[in-house]
Amino acid sequence: MNRRLFVLSALALSGCATGAPSVRPAASGLAELEAIYRADAGREAIVISVASNGCTAKADFAFYLERTGPTTTLAFGRRRIDTCRSFAMGRTDLTFTWAELGVALPSAVFLLNPLTPWTGPGS
Numbered sequence: 001m002n003r004r005l006f007v008l009s010a011l012a013l014s015g016c017a018t019g020a021p022s023v024r025p026a027a028s029g030l031a032e033l034e035a036i037y038r039a040d041a042g043r044e045a046i047v048i049s050v051a052s053n054g055c056t057a058k059a060d061f062a063f064y065l066e067r068t069g070p071t072t073t074l075a076f077g078r079r080r081i082d083t084c085r086s087f088a089m090g091r092t093d094l095t096f097t098w099a100e101l102g103v104a105l106p107s108a109v110f111l112l113n114p115l116t117p118w119t120g121p122g123s
Helices: 003-013
Strands: 038-041 045-052 061-068 071-078 090-097 109-111
Touching: 045 071
Parallel strands: 071 109
Antiparallel strands: 038 045, 045 090, 061 071
Protein backbone atom coordinates (compact mmCIF):
# COMPACT_ATOMS: atom_id res chain seq x y z
CA MET A 1 0.00 0.00 0.00
CA ASN A 2 1.18 3.51 -0.77
CA ARG A 3 2.65 5.24 2.33
CA ARG A 4 0.61 8.38 1.75
CA LEU A 5 -2.68 6.47 1.67
CA PHE A 6 -1.67 4.56 4.79
CA VAL A 7 -0.92 7.73 6.76
CA LEU A 8 -4.02 9.53 5.52
CA SER A 9 -6.12 6.51 6.48
CA ALA A 10 -4.51 6.44 9.92
CA LEU A 11 -5.24 10.15 10.38
CA ALA A 12 -8.87 9.61 9.37
CA LEU A 13 -9.30 6.70 11.77
CA SER A 14 -7.62 8.54 14.64
CA GLY A 15 -10.30 11.21 14.69
CA CYS A 16 -9.28 13.99 12.31
CA ALA A 17 -12.03 16.57 12.52
CA THR A 18 -12.58 20.24 12.71
CA GLY A 19 -14.85 22.24 14.93
CA ALA A 20 -15.77 24.72 12.21
CA PRO A 21 -17.33 24.18 8.81
CA SER A 22 -14.82 24.14 6.01
CA VAL A 23 -14.49 23.58 2.32
CA ARG A 24 -13.01 20.18 1.52
CA PRO A 25 -12.22 18.47 -1.77
CA ALA A 26 -15.18 16.16 -2.29
CA ALA A 27 -13.84 13.45 -4.57
CA SER A 28 -10.20 13.29 -3.56
CA GLY A 29 -8.23 11.13 -1.16
CA LEU A 30 -7.26 14.31 0.70
CA ALA A 31 -10.69 14.97 2.25
CA GLU A 32 -9.35 14.03 5.71
CA LEU A 33 -6.89 16.91 5.76
CA GLU A 34 -7.62 20.01 7.81
CA ALA A 35 -8.72 23.01 5.76
CA ILE A 36 -6.49 25.94 6.67
CA TYR A 37 -7.04 29.68 6.43
CA ARG A 38 -3.45 30.69 5.79
CA ALA A 39 0.06 29.29 5.45
CA ASP A 40 3.17 31.47 5.77
CA ALA A 41 6.52 29.91 4.94
CA GLY A 42 9.35 31.75 6.65
CA ARG A 43 13.09 31.27 7.00
CA GLU A 44 12.82 29.20 10.20
CA ALA A 45 9.23 27.90 10.25
CA ILE A 46 5.84 27.55 8.63
CA VAL A 47 2.84 29.16 10.31
CA ILE A 48 -0.62 27.79 9.56
CA SER A 49 -3.90 29.38 10.59
CA VAL A 50 -6.66 26.89 11.50
CA ALA A 51 -10.19 26.92 12.92
CA SER A 52 -10.39 27.06 16.71
CA ASN A 53 -13.12 27.14 19.34
CA GLY A 54 -10.57 28.40 21.86
CA CYS A 55 -8.60 25.28 22.82
CA THR A 56 -6.75 24.32 19.64
CA ALA A 57 -3.05 23.69 20.30
CA LYS A 58 -0.08 22.53 18.27
CA ALA A 59 -0.25 19.12 19.99
CA ASP A 60 -3.70 18.62 18.43
CA PHE A 61 -2.11 18.33 14.98
CA ALA A 62 -0.07 15.66 13.24
CA PHE A 63 1.96 16.24 10.11
CA TYR A 64 3.00 13.97 7.28
CA LEU A 65 6.07 14.66 5.16
CA GLU A 66 7.04 12.74 2.03
CA ARG A 67 10.16 13.22 -0.04
CA THR A 68 10.20 11.98 -3.60
CA GLY A 69 13.49 13.02 -5.16
CA PRO A 70 13.72 16.80 -5.00
CA THR A 71 9.99 17.12 -4.21
CA THR A 72 8.75 17.43 -0.62
CA THR A 73 5.04 17.28 0.21
CA LEU A 74 3.60 18.28 3.58
CA ALA A 75 0.15 17.71 5.08
CA PHE A 76 -1.42 18.59 8.43
CA GLY A 77 -4.26 16.67 10.07
CA ARG A 78 -6.13 17.26 13.31
CA ARG A 79 -5.67 14.60 16.01
CA ARG A 80 -8.27 15.92 18.47
CA ILE A 81 -11.44 17.92 18.08
CA ASP A 82 -11.49 21.31 19.80
CA THR A 83 -14.40 20.83 22.21
CA CYS A 84 -14.29 24.29 23.82
CA ARG A 85 -17.38 26.44 23.53
CA SER A 86 -16.65 30.07 22.78
CA PHE A 87 -19.05 32.85 21.91
CA ALA A 88 -17.71 33.10 18.37
CA MET A 89 -15.68 30.53 16.53
CA GLY A 90 -12.28 31.82 15.60
CA ARG A 91 -8.89 30.80 14.38
CA THR A 92 -5.43 30.28 15.79
CA ASP A 93 -1.93 30.31 14.34
CA LEU A 94 0.31 27.27 14.82
CA THR A 95 4.07 27.43 14.19
CA PHE A 96 6.08 24.39 13.08
CA THR A 97 9.82 24.85 12.60
CA TRP A 98 11.42 23.35 9.53
CA ALA A 99 13.78 21.43 11.82
CA GLU A 100 10.94 19.75 13.71
CA LEU A 101 9.26 18.89 10.41
CA GLY A 102 12.51 17.42 9.09
CA VAL A 103 12.77 19.78 6.12
CA ALA A 104 16.25 20.83 5.04
CA LEU A 105 16.21 24.26 3.44
CA PRO A 106 16.41 25.49 0.80
CA SER A 107 13.88 23.19 -0.79
CA ALA A 108 10.42 23.62 -2.28
CA VAL A 109 7.62 22.26 -0.11
CA PHE A 110 4.16 21.50 -1.51
CA LEU A 111 1.35 21.86 1.03
CA LEU A 112 -1.49 19.38 0.43
CA ASN A 113 -4.11 20.92 2.74
CA PRO A 114 -7.01 22.74 1.14
CA LEU A 115 -7.25 26.49 1.71
CA THR A 116 -10.53 28.04 2.80
CA PRO A 117 -11.23 31.76 3.16
CA TRP A 118 -11.43 33.38 6.60
CA THR A 119 -14.64 35.38 6.67
CA GLY A 120 -14.56 36.50 10.29
CA PRO A 121 -15.59 35.20 13.70
CA GLY A 122 -18.70 33.06 13.87
CA SER A 123 -19.01 32.61 10.13
